Amino acid sequence: MAERQRGIRIEDARGKGRPVFVSRWAQHKAHEPAPRAVTHDYAVLGYCTAGTTTIEQRGHFTLQAGEVLLIPAGEPHRHVDVQRPEFWMLGFCPVCLLADEASAELLTPFEHVRSGASAVVKIPEPRRAFLEHLFVELRDESERDGGASPAVERSLLTLIISEVSRAADWQARSGAADGLVTETLRYIERHCLEPLSPRDVAAAMHRSPAHLTTAVRRATGRSVQEWIISGRMSEARRRLLHSDEIVAVIAERVGYADATHFIRLFRRAHGVTPTAWRARYRHGTGGEDPPEA
Incomplete structure (x- = not known):
């Protein structure tokens, strides 16, 4: 499992280790910079809906409301400044998606980031409410007794990642050689x-x-x-x-x-x-x- 290093927590009411987990997260108190970068064995998609947070992930950038952050599994990152941010946080197991051929293509945006594309995607304003609705629906489904069915889970995950992909310009931002x-x-x-x-x-x-x-x-x-x-x-x-x-x-x-x-x-x-x-x-x-x- 991932090392227990200091970072922003993803609250997963269903317990640690599920293939897909989603939650709402907010930080309204003062938060000191994480002392060191963290890595984990799941990919993360964070959708900022309010406030800002400055992140170190292959450089420094400030994530603002309406922007999505992509963190591939194993990617070192840390939060160096937070200004009352509110997030939807979605995490999932990349190996599990690769084991399911129908879902493997969902890793494509994270592969772009690994290859040098920007980790931040700005969602067009007309699409933001719909994207948040998808997060709400996935959370509600996951909180049902027994959790969401794999088919429903995969469908909502597909819709969320598709919204991010359609807003991105991977070709213009990529180009760095893989290490x-x-x-x-x-x-x-x-x-x-x-x-x-x-x-x-x-x-x-x-x-x-x-x-x-x-x-x-x-x-x-x-x-x-x-x-x-x-x-x-x-x-x-x-x-x-x-x-x-x-x-x-x-x-x-x-x-x-x-x-x-x-x-x-x-x-x-x-x-x-x-x-x-x-x-x-x-x-x-x-x-x-x-x-x-």
Whole structure:
């Protein structure tokens, strides 16, 4: 799971680890700058509806009302100044979308940002109320007993990201070459559900395992192995929530031939076994701390 570093919190009433989570967030008190950049294993789309916040993410910029911020998974960022901002915050698991071919294209805007496009998209004023309505609807659906159905969740996520994409000018703003860490994270997201080791990733990146792990840890705070495990655990949680597959089958689907090893890693990451996690979150509200952005 993501490191517990200081940042702006995403309040997720359904508990930590769901494939998609959304909430309303406001900061009306004084907020000191985050002491260091944070990274997390989920992609974030933040829609500012009031106030401003200055963010460090491959440079500094001030997000204003009517603008959307895109944070790809693994992207270091921190809030350096906040002036009574109000946000809709949407987070989702990129590995889970890639596992579902019908949803994989939703990552396209985040890939543009990874490749150098602006992380901020200004929404035309006539479209802002509709975009906020989509956030409200997704939140209301997620708060239903048992949570939103995967189909409804995917449909609303698609509409939200489509609104952002239609407002963006990716071609005019992109052009920066992808770096080693960006390429590594992209490769892990697309292959972590297969048999994959840090040595395999290093070979694909044409680097030594030691060099790659050092570069990735320095940039994101986690090792290559930790990113592999994180992606697998994300997809495992999605399957625990939205399928009736037994734990041994889920273990195999996320890259573990040994179910016992999978259960041990899952317990280490979440504090409970996969079966206990499913029982807690599939029909309950859960009690884990919310994630941070």
